[in-house]
Amino acid sequence: MTTRSREDVVQAAGRLFAARGFHGTSMRDLGDELGLLGSSLYSHVESKEQLLIEVVQRGAALFQALADSVAASDRPPAEKVAALVRGHVDIITSNQEQSATFLNEARFLPADGRTAIVILRDRYEETFREVIAEGVARGAFRDQNPALASILVLSVLNALTRWYRRSGAQSPEEIADAMVAFVMDGLQ
Amino acid sequence: MTTRSREDVVQAAGRLFAARGFHGTSMRDLGDELGLLGSSLYSHVESKEQLLIEVVQRGAALFQALADSVAASDRPPAEKVAALVRGHVDIITSNQEQSATFLNEARFLPADGRTAIVILRDRYEETFREVIAEGVARGAFRDQNPALASILVLSVLNALTRWYRRSGAQSPEEIADAMVAFVMDGLQ
């Protein structure tokens, strides 16, 4: 029997928190998942709460990196939206449990950690809003409320954590293609 | 102090399950919400699980009624989609907590109740799929995979449980208008 690392524990937490919810997962459940006792996890991690913080922060970092990279690029708004959609789909299909925990369980963070995550999430949404607003200003998209439009686009994207199955009928590329088509037509 | 009814308990459960999650809500929390002790709730309800079943089933019934009514109507596909979107928005904005519990907490139902709900949810999605397929067949919508398209439309609609605020900037009618426009253009 090999010994487990902190990394193993964080990954198992991402998996179980996504599947059963934070409050539906006990430290003993987490131990079972790794072939350990619940108490043994405290060799690797300070608390259950800290485990949630770590999973959620990693999820947030993935999306933040995408937003920063696209925002910094010098491309027309339509291409930026397409890049955001494809990048978002790629993050979720490659890190589904982590993304699901980030999106669904962040509300169970302690107050201070939660506000930090809300700020990150707002900043991510702001990137979408600004790109859409730029597209409207340039006439690439029809006249519409960018705040509302960005919410609708993110609705389509975030729901992917709920229905994507690695063994499903559609490949990540097909999903991304369909979402780009749907979203671009919805904006234009 | 007035006495509480079973209805009061179910409604409070819908509220708290939506806000804190099923596993994050204790019977004593629910009692507090109603000015009662946790144990007093058992005068009205058999178990915490039964309470979840009841909230989720009510949520499912609302959406099922909408789907049945629209499916039975004799209108072109584009109008049916618009009616589904507007009806869906109306249900969520009028019953936000119940809808949120239905969509987010149904996975914590006991196995038998869960499969029953999954069947209802599949049937609801099937209504969308059929209407879209009909629209594609008649040339009202562009050629696309109706299964995937129905998921994308429902993604936009269901996310409303997460961001709608009665005191928010957009009225339910404005939201419905924006969603109809977004979805119809995404399909056409």
Place this chain on the structure above:
DNA sequence: CCCCGACGAACGAACGATTGTTCGTTAGCC
């Protein structure tokens, strides 16, 4: 080359708190 000491991982019992639920008792309305 072997042994030994050290160190971290894992154990397992135990803690106090909280969970869902039961039940005998009390109190308020028709």
Place this chain on the structure above:
DNA sequence: GGCTAACGAACAATCGTTCGTTCGTCGGGG
């Protein structure tokens, strides 16, 4: 005066966490 909602103590189970102990491995000195 009876019915029932509500109380409040109590239950077994489970929760997150602590802690003293055991196990396994790895590096250095004889």
